[in-house]
Amino acid sequence: MATATEQPSSRNAVLDVEVPRGLKGVKVAQTSIGNVRGQEGFFHYRQYDATxxxxxxxxxxxxxxxxxxxxxxxxxxxxxxxxxxxxxxxxxxxxxxxxxxxxxxxxxxxxxxxxxxxxxxxxxxxxxxxxxxxxxxxxxxxxxxxxxxxxxxxxxxxxxxxxxxxxxxxxxxxxxxxxxxxxxxxxxxxxxxxxxxxxxxxxxxxxxxxxxxxxxxxxxxxxxxxxxxxxxxxxxxxxxxxxxGGAPSRALAMVDEIGTKENADPFIRAIFERGDRLMGFGHPVYTTMDPRSIMLGEIADGIGGEQVELARHVEQTSLDILEELKPGRGLKTNVEFYAALVMRSSGIPDELFTxxxxxxxxxxxxxxxxxxxxEDNRIFRPSAQYVGPEAPQDVPTL
Ligand SMILES: CC(C)(COP(=O)(O)OP(=O)(O)OC[C@H]1O[C@@H](n2cnc3c(N)ncnc32)[C@H](O)[C@@H]1OP(=O)(O)O)[C@@H](O)C(=O)NCCC(=O)NCCS
Missing domain, CATH: 1.10.580.10 (Citrate Synthase, domain 1)
Known part of the structure; x- marks a missing residue:
């Protein structure tokens, strides 16, 4: 079996490679539209910093x-x-x-x-x-x-x-x-x-x-x-x-449900005890702060108010607990957390977040x-590793 980094020798060569689940980190196309540099906390549209x-x-x-x-x-x-x-x-x-x-x-x-x-x-x-x-x-x-x-x-x-x-x-x-x-x-x-x-x-x-x-x-x-x-x-x-994209209402709903600063710690720990995920945290690419959530957090701060204060508190409590219970995973606040707050403050109803x-x-x-x-379209046609019962087997008759 070849490694994922080997290149096909010709356009139609067939590779037999194994790649990470979810294609995480695998480059499947070339683009000049933009990119995310997860470790630097940077993303760009064409040649410009998106923020x-x-x-x-x-x-x-x-x-x-x-x-x-x-x-x-x-x-x-x-x-x-x-x-x-x-x-x-x-x-x-x-x-x-x-x-x-x-x-x-x-x-x-x-x-x-x-x-x-x-x-x-x-x-x-x-x-x-x-x-x-x-x-x-x-x-x-x-x-x-x-x-x-x-x-x-x-x-x-x-x-x-x-x-x-x-x-x-x-x-x-x-x-x-x-x-x-x-x-x-x-x-x-x-x-x-x-x-x-x-x-x-x-x-x-x-x-x-x-x-x-x-x-x-x-x-x-x-x-x-x-x-x-x-x-x-x-x-x-x-x-x-x-x-x-379907998480922003859930992230803010969590803040709503927490309701008070005192409630944040026990509420978040209960999520972990149930084995659930904290909505609005973690990202497949960013291991540092998501630059979008930094900017949206600043916009939310500018709008101000009790809800923003509570959200900031919930964020910090979540980050502390994530560091304690999931150390080394680089789980930070993602775009959804403050996106919801900014949308609600702008007058967008919760059901229209996504x-x-x-x-x-x-x-x-x-x-x-x-x-x-x-640009040189190629139909996407990956393969899957077959893990079912060995084939072929006799087809049973009734
Ligand atoms: C966004 C997301 C799907 C990215 O997943 P991923 O990078 O593939 O991360 P993985 O699913 O491989 O998880 C890595 C580890 O971090 C943990 N983890 C990831 N996100 C977590 C979260 N939000 N809350 C708690 N634990 C989380 C996983 O349980 C796993 O732990 P383990 O190593 O003990 O098994 C994931 O972080 C998530 O489900 N977040 C919540 C939903 C959300 O906010 N979505 C909006 C995305 S912009």
């Missing part, structure tokens, strides 16, 4: 960087891209207005899942409009569908949430920044600059993050030649898992889909 981008540039500028390969060079270019994003939201509205009421109608309000309905919406748009396998499309057509998927996600999440709660859907306002308009479409009110800014920074920081499960999923589906909506829908499904993650990550997914399909 610096979040401090200095708008979400639309980052969208431009991911989809066009570079930042807008002038204010006019930046404004034009922002205006284009507004037009994309307006175009998405025509489908959302038509489809969302039907998708939600008759559903039990307490059961209806916003992220699941978003999957249905994007699948419906792709199916109804006959989005073709990308193999049959030009690069321009693929790009257009990717941009539409980004707009559809923001407009769709807001509309699904409002219809679910018996409220009128709010049409996009193309003149607003993408993050501000998303928040407005969710709450029905133009948010304060402070709230819009906090949410925009959260979205900036979560656009992309290396070869995480949902990004990999999007690329695997795209690698088959499937259409853009299929790849995005699959990525959303991957994001929904609590081990990936769908709001999709609103930014869809920019990264679609950049990855485009890279996958335009």
């Amino acid at each position: 610096e981008l979040a401090k200095k540039r708008t979400l639309e500028d980052i969208w431009h960087l991911m989809h066009e390969g570079e930042l807008p060079k002038t204010q006019a270019e930046s404004d034009a891209y922002r205006a284009q994003a507004g037009q994309l939201r307006l175009a998405a509205w025509t489908q959302v207005e038509q489809l969302v009421p039907g998708l939600v109608a008759g559903a039990d309000k307490d059961k209806l899942d916003v992220l699941g309905t978003l999957r249905a919406l994007i699948a419906a748009v792709g199916a109804r409009e006959g989005w073709k396998p990308w193999l049959d499309l030009s690069a321009e057509e693929i790009k257009e569908q990717c941009s539409r998927a980004v707009a559809l996600t923001a407009v769709g999440v807001a509309a699904i949430y409002r219809v679910k709660h018996g409220k009128d859907m709010v049409a996009p306002d193309a003149s607003l920044p993408h993050a501000t308009d998303y928040l407005r479409m969710v709450t029905g009110e133009v948010p304060s600059a402070e709230k819009a800014d906090a949410l925009e920074k959260y979205l900036d920081l979560t656009v992309d993050h290396g070869f995480n499960a949902s990004t990999f999923t999007a690329r695997v589906v795209a690698s088959t030649g499937a259409d853009v909506s299929s790849a995005v829908v699959a990525a959303i499904g991957s994001l929904s898992g609590p081990l990936h 769908p709001t993650f999709a609103v930014s990550r869809v920019i990264g997914w679609t950049a990855n889909i485009r890279e996958q399909v335009t």
Whole structure:
């Protein structure tokens, strides 16, 4: 058996290698979209530090960087891209207005899942409009569908949430920044600059993050030649898992449940005694602090209040107990912990935490889909080690 570091001698050579479970640390593609350097606590979008981008540039500028390969060079270019994003939201509205009421109608309000309905919406748009396998499309057509998927996600999440709660859907306002308009479409009110800014920074920081499960999923589906909506829908499904994007509400729910500072220590120890995991801690790549949680923690501090104080206390207690009970594992606070706090403080309802993650990550997914399909696409086809009963065995007759 060869080792995982051996390279195939030709493009079609077949390797028989064993790799770590979950492909942890295995490089399965080349990318110029971005990367995470876990041990340094650093991640970047293309050649820029992502946290610096979040401090200095708008979400639309980052969208431009991911989809066009570079930042807008002038204010006019930046404004034009922002205006284009507004037009994309307006175009998405025509489908959302038509489809969302039907998708939600008759559903039990307490059961209806916003992220699941978003999957249905994007699948419906792709199916109804006959989005073709990308193999049959030009690069321009693929790009257009990717941009539409980004707009559809923001407009769709807001509309699904409002219809679910018996409220009128709010049409996009193309003149607003993408993050501000998303928040407005969710709450029905133009948010304060402070709230819009906090949410925009959260979205900036979560656009992309290396070869995480949902990004990999999007690329695997795209690698088959499937259409853009299929790849995005699959990525959303991957994001929904609590081990990936589905944890923010759980992390904050834990802080809510703890309720008081005194309660933190016994509550967290009880989690370990049950053999459960602490939500909002640990990361497959970071062994130092997640830079996203540092910045989001600072934004939360800026917002202030009792809840933030309690969260800081729960965080420190958790880190102390993790160090005591799981020493040497490098388990630190991950993005989910403060993400939830920042989203709630911005006015995002708890049930939209993961769908709001999709609103930014869809920019990264679609950049990855485009890279996958335009740069020497290869269908992903790994193998599994068969561990079942020895084969072949006689097929028993009845
Ligand atoms: C994110 C996560 C899936 C990463 O997992 P991973 O890097 O593959 O880590 P492993 O599952 O290999 O765990 C390594 C060790 O740390 C422990 N561990 C990892 N995360 C833990 C957590 N959140 N709470 C308690 N223990 C944890 C594991 O029990 C394991 O201990 P062991 O060595 O005694 O068996 C994991 O940390 C987790 O489940 N976190 C909670 C969910 C969450 O916050 N998800 C959002 C991710 S951004």
